[in-house]
Amino acid sequence: MLHADLTSIPGFRAIAESPYFAARTFRSESDSSRVxxxxxxxxxxxxxxxxxxxxxxxxxxxxxxxxxYKALETKDGEAEFLWVDGDKFMNELGRMDSLLAELSKVKxxxxxxxxxxxxxxxxxxFCSRIVFNPDDKSMFPGMYFPLDHWKSLTAxxxxxxxxxxxxxxxxxxxxxxxxEEFVMLVGGSWVGTTMPQSAFxxxxxxxxxxxxxxxxxxxxxxxxxxxxxxxxxxxxxLDDAEEMSVEDFLGKP
Numbered sequence: 001m002l003h004a005d006l007t008s009i010p011g012f013r014a015i016a017e018s019p020y021f022a023a024r025t026f027r028s029e030s031d032s033s034r035v036x037x038x039x040x041x042x043x044x045x046x047x048x049x050x051x052x053x054x055x056x057x058x059x060x061x062x063x064x065x066x067x068x069y070k071a072l073e074t075k076d077g078e079a080e081f082l083w084v085d086g087d088k089f090m091n092e093l094g095r096m097d098s099l100l101a102e103l104s105k106v107k108x109x110x111x112x113x114x115x116x117x118x119x120x121x122x123x124x125x126f127c128s129r130i131v132f133n134p135d136d137k138s139m140f141p142g143m144y145f146p147l148d149h150w151k152s153l154t155a156x157x158x159x160x161x162x163x164x165x166x167x168x169x170x171x172x173x174x175x176x177x178x179x180e181e182f183v184m185l186v187g188g189s190w191v192g193t194t195m196p197q198s199a200f201x202x203x204x205x206x207x208x209x210x211x212x213x214x215x216x217x218x219x220x221x222x223x224x225x226x227x228x229x230x231x232x233x234x235x236x237x238l239d240d241a242e243e244m245s246v247e248d249f250l251g252k253p
Contacts, residue, residue, distance in 0.1 A: 025059075100122065103121070128142070
């Protein structure tokens with residue numbers, strides 16, 4: 001499911017691929033100015049740093065979206081996901097919360113291109129285990145949840161099984177985002193980090209990918225004048241995106 005989503009974004013065509021790590025850059029077929037890079041974090045230090053399996057970077061509006069994937073298991077003909085306090089899934093959510101707490105310290109962005117529908121760039125995607133079809137160019141079937149939405153679901157009793165345990169199914173979850181809706185939000189940067197947040201996060205992601213090690217990520221409070229966002233980080237000239245490799249974006253030589 002990660003490979004399928006790394007190699008395909010509906011409505012976008014691939015224009016570059018990294019020889020150093022799993023990453024691919026796409027350009028929108030309907031708006032050539034919109035370019036999105038997808039980076040694999042699964043089972044790498046980048047996942048340890050962020051809690052995410054795939055990282056989307058919208059180069060046009062400079063926003064990161066980080067997605068954690070979970071597989072639904074089939075029981076009695078129904079796809080379901082179970083979790084308990086202290087398991088791997090909860091630890092991954094904890095890493096998301098830790099990074100989000102640091103990003104929340106960045107001062108607000110008044111640039112209209114930096115507007116986001118919320119201030120949380122994290123999503124969860126749940127997928128049923130199905131046979132992978134290499135000829136299928138669409139994203140892997142599943143349901144997306146913004147992290148804030150997931151927290152509201154788990155705060156009540158909706159996702160409780162008959163014995164009181166935590167249980168997610170297609171029947172009990174209610175509203176969720178489809179792949180098409182997720183792509184629309186990411187492609188337009190209606191969700192994700194703001195541009196000042198991305199200015200802090202981009203060097204961290206680049207260093208983790210280059211060194212293969214996690215790093216300390218801490219931001220001064222927005223009220224601290226020394227915590228201002230550096231002003232020397234500017235978007236790439238997207239007219240040159242056909243020749244721009246993922247390594248250029250991530251600072252590889």
